[in-house]
Amino acid sequence: MTNLHIYGRYSDRPAESMADMKSQIDRCDRYVEMRSLEHQYQHVYKDPAISGGTLLRSRHGGSKLISRTRKGDHIVAANLSRLFRDASDAIVTAKLWMKKGVTLHLADQGGTSIDASTPMGFRMFCFLAGDAEAYRMEVSKYTSDGMLKRQANGESMGGQPPFGKQRVHDPITDKYLLVDDPAEVKAIRIILDLAKGDHSVRAIARILTDLGHYSRTGGDFRHQTVQMVINEKKADEPS
Numbered sequence: 328m329t330n331l332h333i334y335g336r337y338s339d340r341p342a343e344s345m346a347d348m349k350s351q352i353d354r355c356d357r358y359v360e361m362r363s364l365e366h367q368y369q370h371v372y373k374d375p376a377i378s379g380g381t382l383l384r385s386r387h388g389g390s391k392l393i394s395r396t397r398k399g400d401h402i403v404a405a406n407l408s409r410l411f412r413d414a415s416d417a418i419v420t421a422k423l424w425m426k427k428g429v430t431l432h433l434a435d436q437g438g439t440s441i442d443a444s445t446p447m448g449f450r451m452f453c454f455l456a457g458d459a460e461a462y463r464m465e466v467s468k469y470t471s472d473g474m475l476k477r478q479a480n481g482e483s484m485g486g487q488p489p490f491g492k493q494r495v496h497d498p499i500t501d502k503y504l505l506v507d508d509p510a511e512v513k514a515i516r517i518i519l520d521l522a523k524g525d526h527s528v529r530a531i532a533r534i535l536t537d538l539g540h541y542s543r544t545g546g547d548f549r550h551q552t553v554q555m556v557i558n559e560k561k562a563d564e565p566s
Contacts, residue, residue: 329399331359331366334392336374336409348373351405358434364401379412379459383420393420398427406435407452408459417456421449490552491515514540514548518556528553 335351337344352371359365372388383389389410396402402424404410411417424431431452432440441448441455488494493508514535521531528550535548542549 328368329366329401330368330370330395330397331364332392332396332400332402333359333369333371334374334388334402334404334410335372336377336379336386336388338378339376345375348375351409354405354434355403358432359403362432364403364432366401370395379408382413382416383410384416393423396424396427396429399429400427401430401432403432403434406433407455408462411456412459412462414453414456414460417459418453421452421456490556510540515556518553519560522553522557522560528557 333352333355335348335355337347337351352373359369370392372392374386374388377386384393392402407417411420421431430440433455441452488505488508491508491511492505493511494503495506496502497504517535517538517540518531521534526534531553532548532550535553540548542552
């Protein structure tokens with residue numbers, strides 16, 4: 328008896344959520360019923376909050392799907408982008424399924440069943456895989472451009488501010504901005520002045536602690552921070 332495998336995934340972007348997953352699985356279930364694909368063994372695999380750029384075999388649900396698929400099985404997904412947003416991963420996996428005689432069904436595309444073992448089916452599969460990856464690239468570029476614009480405007484990108492900066496809330500724009508941290512800026516000046524002499528990074532760190540400069544966690548000033556400041560200064564110098 329062949330098996331039926333249903334797969335769903337939503338990305339880690341804020342716009343997607345568990346509701347998207349339920350909707351995908353529901354659409355796949357309706358497709359299975361419409362096509363009378365009920366099998367003795369039916370498996371459902373879910374990968375919540377994971378990027379489509381992550382290889383299918385590297386996902387928790389995706390790896391189980393690949394390992395459990397047998398000759399003659401059927402795989403149902405809402406659309407190809409739920410399985411793949413990496414064209415090369417899609418093609419490699421498709422060839423694996425071709426050898427097993429596995430049939431892939433895409434519920435959202437008119438219930439398209441792709442037989443990648445035929446020239447026409449493989450051409451269609453490659454087109455859809457390329458389109459899915461192109462979309463991911465567009466989203467990535469849009470996100471990157473937005474981040475660069477925010478950085479240019481001095482907005483905080485979240486996470487730990489770089490040494491020498493602090494995050495402050497601007498009540499007018501209701502945004503968090505990165506501004507100079509006076510104490511850390513002073514520490515940077517001391518580091519760069521001492522680095523011109525014969526002081527080691529550990530010695531500089533001890534001097535800073537003696538002068539009342541501490542790490543962000545309240546402990547002794549860290550020599551790793553000293554090294555980072557020196558490295559960044561060298562990187563900014565013209566070659």
